[in-house]
Amino acid sequence: MxxxxxxxxxxxxxxxxxxxxxxxxxxxxxxxxxxxxxxxxxxxxxxxxxxxxxxxxxxxxxxxxxxxAGYAPVYPQAALDAPELRRVREAVRLVLRAHEPWPAVAVDRRWRLVDGNAAVPVLTAGVAPHLLRPPVNALRLTLHPDGLAPRVRNLGQWRAHLLVRLRRQAALTADPELAALHEELRGYPGGAGPEPAEPGPGDVVVPLRLRHGDGELRLLSTVSTFGTPLDVTVSELSIETFLPGDEATADALRAAAR
Incomplete structure (x- = not known):
């Protein structure tokens, strides 16, 4: 039809x-x-x-x-580097900097990296250079065997969390590129592991447990979007921040910033 x-x-x-x-x-x-x-x-x-x-x-x-339906579109779609979105770019940069020393990134609707703050290298240490060449896809960077995956101590759990999130987004938007990305990431190794995909007693969020030196970072992810967007590009931007899940992680991130 x-x-x-x-x-x-x-x-x-x-x-x-x-x-x-x-x-x-x-x-x-x-x-x-x-x-x-x-x-x-x-x-x-x-x-x-x-x-x-x-x-x-x-x-x-x-x-x-x-x-x-035979009508003209009503929502503009400007490139992020267009002059009319200068204030949006400044707002994104301001939010990213405000989260330092906690890592934060801005991505578009297909998880392509738009911007990041000065704390992001804590996450990307050891990642293969080919995954950091633009356009960088944040989910591919995370789950690829040459990316963050070898450092993620709860890879099975974190992988399941990201794949469910991506599958839901692909279904809600009917975006074939997101569906293709989901199929690609499903094929990466790391699905098996001792970490349960189901929450355990007392769990309230899925942490990202990342090997860092001789220790471990326990990070909690939050997502921010523009509340009343009228431009297509702005409506598809999101900022993901990785907050410390314990004092040891907070101290490690502050030390890395220094």
Missing amino acids: GGVGGLLREWRGRRGFSQLFLAHAAEISPRHLSFVETGRAAPSREMVLRLAEHLDVPLRDRNQLLLA
């Missing part, structure tokens, strides 16, 4: 919504939604945007829905 109606139906299926549920949320009749999805009714521009909002469709794909 082609056209905007078919695309809307696909997005509704990905979200697991019934026609009745979506129609109620968008405050339209189920009959009208059915007509839109089957191509018997042409939705207005406002209707396309309203349905896309309730389906949590990414801004990039909302533009595609509008084009399929």
Whole structure:
């Protein structure tokens, strides 16, 4: 089924919504939604945007829905180095620096490294040079046998965490490149190990346990995004920060910064 109606139906299926549920949320009749999805009714521009909002469709794909319905895209898509995104770049850099001496990186929707702070070399020590040549993919860098993987002491657990996260993102966005990346990373060694993928008693987050010198860094990951983006590029940026999970890790990161 082609056209905007078919695309809307696909997005509704990905979200697991019934026609009745979506129609109620968008405050339209189920009959009208059915007509839109089957191509018997042409939705207005406002209707396309309203349905896309309730389906949590990414801004990039909302533009595609509008084009399929015969309307011009409404969300701009500027390159990150464009003059109009200068303030965004400055804000990202400010956030990254504010997290020092904790490592923090900015990535795009396909996990390509956009920027990082001065603490990132603590994570990338010993990584093969070919993995650090742009464009750098943060997930490939982490799980590749020439990357961080040999230093990750809970590789089985961390690998499972990242693959679940990537699989969910690929399903939610319907991005074939993310699906291909997921298949690539699944083929890397390191799936087996003594670390359970299921949480143990008292666990509240999955830590990244990284060998560092004669000791170990225990890092907790947090993700930040722009709360009200109107540009496609900005909506796809995220900042991942690795916070110390214990005082020994905090001391080691402060020492590395000095």
